Amino acid sequence: MIRRSGAAAALSAAAIAILAAACSAPGSSSGGSGGSGSGGSTGAASGPIKIAVVDAQSGSSSDLGQFEWRGVKLAVDQVNKAGGIDGRKIQLTLFDDQGDPTVGTELARKIASEGFTAMLGTAESSVTLAMAPILQAEHIPNITSGQSTKLLKLGSPYLFLNGPTGLTYDSTLAKYLVQTKGYKKFALLTNNDSYGAGEDSAFTSSLKSLGITPVAAEVVPADQTNMTPQLNTIRSRNPQVLFIGAEEAQSGLTVKQARSLGMTAVIAEGAPAGTPLFLSTAGVANADGTIVSSPYLGNGVDAASKAFAAAYTAAYGTAPELHGAKAYDGAEVMISALKACHACTGLALASAVRAVHRTGLLGTFAYDSQGVGIFSTSIGIIKNGTIEPVSS
Amino acid sequence: MNRLFAARRPLGLAALAIVAWVLPYRLNVYWISVADTALLFALLAVGLGLVMGIAGQVNLAQVAFFGVGAYGVGILTTAHGFGFWLAALLAMVAAVCAGLVVGLPALRVQSHYLGIVTLGLAVAFLDWVTNAPVTGGDSGLSGIPTPPLFGVGLSSQYLYYYLELIVLAAGLAFGYFVVRTSLGRRLRAMRDDALAAGAAGAEIRVLRMIAFVLASVYGGAAGVLYAGLIHYIAPETFSIADMFLLLAMVIIGGRQSLWGCVVGAIGLTVAQQELINLAAYAQLGYGMLVVAVVVFAPTGLAGVPSRVRRWRLRRRSGISAAALGSFSGVPSSGRTGAVLEVSGLVMRFRGVIALDRVSLRAEPGEILGIVGPNGSGKTTLFNVISGLYRPSGGRVDLDGRVISGSRPWRISHHGVARTFQHLRLFGNLTVLDNVRMAMDRTRSWWSWRYVFWPVGVWRHERELSRQAGAVLDAFGLAAFAGALPHSLPYGIQRRVEIARAMASAPRLLLLDEPAAGLNGDEQRQLAEIVRAIRASGVTVVLIEHNMGLVMSLCDRVVVLDSGAVIASGVPASVAAQPAVLEAYLGTTTLPSEAS
Numbered sequence: 001m002i003r004r005s006g007a008a009a010a011l012s013a014a015a016i017a018i019l020a021a022a023c024s025a026p027g028s029s030s031g032g033s034g035g036s037g038s039g040g041s042t043g044a045a046s047g048p049i050k051i052a053v054v055d056a057q058s059g060s061s062s063d064l065g066q067f068e069w070r071g072v073k074l075a076v077d078q079v080n081k082a083g084g085i086d087g088r089k090i091q092l093t094l095f096d097d098q099g100d101p102t103v104g105t106e107l108a109r110k111i112a113s114e115g116f117t118a119m120l121g122t123a124e125s126s127v128t129l130a131m132a133p134i135l136q137a138e139h140i141p142n143i144t145s146g147q148s149t150k151l152l153k154l155g156s157p158y159l160f161l162n163g164p165t166g167l168t169y170d171s172t173l174a175k176y177l178v179q180t181k182g183y184k185k186f187a188l189l190t191n192n193d194s195y196g197a198g199e200d201s202a203f204t205s206s207l208k209s210l211g212i213t214p215v216a217a218e219v220v221p222a223d224q225t226n227m228t229p230q231l232n233t234i235r236s237r238n239p240q241v242l243f244i245g246a247e248e249a250q251s252g253l254t255v256k257q258a259r260s261l262g263m264t265a266v267i268a269e270g271a272p273a274g275t276p277l278f279l280s281t282a283g284v285a286n287a288d289g290t291i292v293s294s295p296y297l298g299n300g301v302d303a304a305s306k307a308f309a310a311a312y313t314a315a316y317g318t319a320p321e322l323h324g325a326k327a328y329d330g331a332e333v334m335i336s337a338l339k340a341c342h343a344c345t346g347l348a349l350a351s352a353v354r355a356v357h358r359t360g361l362l363g364t365f366a367y368d369s370q371g372v373g374i375f376s377t378s379i380g381i382i383k384n385g386t387i388e389p390v391s392s
Numbered sequence: 393m394n395r396l397f398a399a400r401r402p403l404g405l406a407a408l409a410i411v412a413w414v415l416p417y418r419l420n421v422y423w424i425s426v427a428d429t430a431l432l433f434a435l436l437a438v439g440l441g442l443v444m445g446i447a448g449q450v451n452l453a454q455v456a457f458f459g460v461g462a463y464g465v466g467i468l469t470t471a472h473g474f475g476f477w478l479a480a481l482l483a484m485v486a487a488v489c490a491g492l493v494v495g496l497p498a499l500r501v502q503s504h505y506l507g508i509v510t511l512g513l514a515v516a517f518l519d520w521v522t523n524a525p526v527t528g529g530d531s532g533l534s535g536i537p538t539p540p541l542f543g544v545g546l547s548s549q550y551l552y553y554y555l556e557l558i559v560l561a562a563g564l565a566f567g568y569f570v571v572r573t574s575l576g577r578r579l580r581a582m583r584d585d586a587l588a589a590g591a592a593g594a595e596i597r598v599l600r601m602i603a604f605v606l607a608s609v610y611g612g613a614a615g616v617l618y619a620g621l622i623h624y625i626a627p628e629t630f631s632i633a634d635m636f637l638l639l640a641m642v643i644i645g646g647r648q649s650l651w652g653c654v655v656g657a658i659g660l661t662v663a664q665q666e667l668i669n670l671a672a673y674a675q676l677g678y679g680m681l682v683v684a685v686v687v688f689a690p691t692g693l694a695g696v697p698s699r700v701r702r703w704r705l706r707r708r709s710g711i712s713a714a715a716l717g718s719f720s721g722v723p724s725s726g727r728t729g730a731v732l733e734v735s736g737l738v739m740r741f742r743g744v745i746a747l748d749r750v751s752l753r754a755e756p757g758e759i760l761g762i763v764g765p766n767g768s769g770k771t772t773l774f775n776v777i778s779g780l781y782r783p784s785g786g787r788v789d790l791d792g793r794v795i796s797g798s799r800p801w802r803i804s805h806h807g808v809a810r811t812f813q814h815l816r817l818f819g820n821l822t823v824l825d826n827v828r829m830a831m832d833r834t835r836s837w838w839s840w841r842y843v844f845w846p847v848g849v850w851r852h853e854r855e856l857s858r859q860a861g862a863v864l865d866a867f868g869l870a871a872f873a874g875a876l877p878h879s880l881p882y883g884i885q886r887r888v889e890i891a892r893a894m895a896s897a898p899r900l901l902l903l904d905e906p907a908a909g910l911n912g913d914e915q916r917q918l919a920e921i922v923r924a925i926r927a928s929g930v931t932v933v934l935i936e937h938n939m940g941l942v943m944s945l946c947d948r949v950v951v952l953d954s955g956a957v958i959a960s961g962v963p964a965s966v967a968a969q970p971a972v973l974e975a976y977l978g979t980t981t982l983p984s985e986a987s
Contacts, residue, residue, distance in 0.1 A: 106422065129624055
């Protein structure tokens with residue numbers, strides 16, 4: 001009996017609450033929820049310019065997030081030291097998305113509610129994909145380190161990439177190998193994780209658009225360390241080029257094993273082949289002649305990268321790599337845009353980013369309507385353990 | 393104290409409802425999205441609590457159910473142009489199918505083995521979504537539409553909060569409805585002692601599948617809501633790290649309490665936000681918290697109040713045997729006793745022959761004693777008759793119908809009830825629930841009423857409670873109805889076990905050493921009870937070492953030695969047979985009366 005009357009009390013209480021709630025909608029009156037304002041306008045003329053950096057600082061992709069945070073911070077520290085933008089400093093705030101899209105959406109709302117002008121990051125396409133619709137609705141421009149072509153399909157005018165799409169690595173590489181070098185017989189060895197599967201389809205379609213079908217395409221599990229059986233199959237087809245689509249260590253092992261089987265085919269690969277881990281696993285002699293496609297070949301290829309590497313090393317005590325360079329370029333693009341429009345916000349800032357035309361570490365940025373600013377990678381060749389750019 | 397609690401509960405519930413309802417007015421856009429996520433995790437946790445805490449099935453694939461629901465909606469809406477709610481319905485069906493698949497291993501393995509298998513299935517799911525083209529691979533699916541409701545698009549985080557709140561409230565209400573009634577009682581009994589639950593008529597395999605289906609419904613619903621909330625899904629959200637976070641929520645909150653699961657989920661989500669700058673250490677923190685909870689408060693935060701209450705209760709009064717009422721006769725069940733016919737029964741365990749062509753017969757209204765030295769096969773005989781073992785040869789008939797080889801629940805439904813040599817009461821069920829569980833004679837498929845005819849469940853429940861109350865009164869146990877078995881003196885627990893066996897209105901009652909551990913007074917009461925059971929027409933077979941009790945109580949005695957029947961007949965004649973004396977004492981000297 002007690003329980004029943006209690007239930008009735010609970011119901012009536014809930015009904016009262018509903019009636020009370022009907023009087024006004026939640027969220028409409030609560031303070032602190034104001035976004036950065038719609039449309040484009042020049043921001044408040046005083047106080048720092050707030051830029052959010054959203055990158056994984058914990059979880060499996062935290063090292064990527066760490067690299068990118070350093071790259072961004074270096075660029076912003078430099079501009080702040082030089083007096084800021086129209087006398088206003090840039091205030092960076094780092095948010096940890098934990099590599100989790102759900103956390104990303106929550107952070108997108110947080111950034112909006114705390115009045116950030118722009119956002120840099122994230123390290124992973126999936127988190128950016130989750131955040132982009134909210135940032136678009138809140139009119140917050142975002143330069144991401146993501147490379148997925150799905151980012152383009154969102155069609156958000158507020159979303160920009162700080163490097164080429166993942167496809168560009170392979171299309172630039174295929175063009176160089178087929179059109180410049182004249183190779184015709186290609187073999188592919190890729191692993192079965194998401195990176196390897198992506199490389200497999202991207203390089204195959206790049207070759208296809210150039211009228212070439214690979215003579216062999218082998219797939220290995222991502223944790224396999226002995227690639228000899230697949231390499232034997234590939235060797236029997238006698239390819240001129242062996243394209244590898246796997247992470248650094250597995251790529252290095254593949255090269256080492258291919259050479260010990262007596263394969264002489266030219267090795268071609270995307271960004272993993274440009275790393276020290278690849279070199280040390282493959283061995284300097286085996287890696288010789290490997291053709292690498294990467295937007296950032298290394299710290300010593302030109303004056304700009306040397307200056308960047310020196311500043312980065314001075315600030316953090318370690319040498320930079322691709323991700324730091326990309327994030328640095330992205331931050332530089334944002335700074336250029338802010339300078340050009342005098343610290344405007346919203347759509348005006350997005351338009352200013354689109355209008356940026358500057359040469360950075362990765363090449364010359366010129367954004368298209370889809371938010372891509374870099375359309376090719378650089379091709380390098382490994383000689384005596386260092387990467388040298390090829391002149392194409 | 394309890395009464396006060398019962399009176400407070402609805403008030404607390406009403407206060408909670410008001411708080412939950414007005415909460416969004418106090419939250420900014422960031423915190424409302426945190427609240428939205430917290431409610432989703434709460435729904436997931438309730439599902440995990442049902443399968444793990446209530447049904448005792450280790451399920452590390454809850455996050456996969458979540459994923460199936462979310463990806464179901466994502467794929468159907470973005471790739472096939474389905475409307476949100478139709479896609480949601482189909483996604484729920486897919487989640488239930490996933491629940492059935494994940495539940496299958498539970499039919500063969502339990503505890504940590506089941507944990508490993510379900511974890512494997514969760515990893516397989518994650519692998520599939522990461523690689524399959526249809527799921528968008530690594531970069532997931534974007535552009536999932538906002539669910540419309542009565543013409544209103546739920547794009548506002550605030551409106552979505554209320555949708556989630558209503559779903560969670562409904563989920564909790566249904567969860568409690570299940571837990572507090574017939575189905576949940578069986579699930580809890582299965583968790584506490586699957587063997588005894590089977591012998592009391594619960595279809596263990598079906599119940600395990602039902603548990604996984606329940607978990608998958610909650611997981612699928614959370615997935616559907618997630619897809620509609622975030623509009624984007626990627627493999628990261630369904631990772632093993634998330635599974636362990638969910639597990640931490642349920643364990644810290646208290647897995648045996650659905651409220652505990654909700655508190656754990658909301659608490660940990662909020663803590664995660666507050667500690668976002670310490671995320672690298674937070675995982676370590678959750679890990680240590682889980683270990684601390686498992687060691688110091690195994691029932692989680694939700695279990696703390698009841699532990700404190702029980703401790704105070706014990707200190708204040710303690711349950712004394714004095715409250716034990718007198719036995720007032722067996723409630724008539726309307727059933728008559730059955731003829732038990734065991735013929736040529738053989739039970740081999742690898743090389744050991746535990747039963748060697750045992751034949752015996754028990755008539756309605758008879759008490760048949762089974763005696764023999766330790767290891768002579770008495771309990772094995774009971775285990776074969778009650779279906780725990782499948783015999784290697786021979787057969788058991790009940791009223792001319794073969795029952796040997798059937799599953800325990802089926803034999804229970806044929807009218808066989810038993811007690812165990814070592815007490816096997818359901819430890820986390822009250823005495824009343826122990827009795828109600830055995831009294832419930834419905835089959836598992838009867839549970840469809842939970843979805844389509846809840847009123848039928850309520851009526852059944854009322855009837856069960858009425859009858860169970862009568863059984864407790866008859867056995868003098870009414871004072872202990874709300875007590876947990878292990879808080880009672882041993883002699884009373886023995887009586888509870890007999891009451892539970894009689895609650896199923898059996899035609900044949902198997903008592904395995906019912907007098908073990910009883911004092912003289914309790915033994916006399918036991919004899920009185922057993923005679924009354926015989927008088928009600930039930931056939932009684934009794935294993936007993938206490939020869940005095942056997943001689944005075946049994947109409948006939950069968951003596952087993954090394955798995956074979958060596959003597960049978962009226963007690964006096966059997967006790968005089970040289971073979972019996974030799975089996976017991978190793979010599980042919982006369983036995984003393986009180987052996």
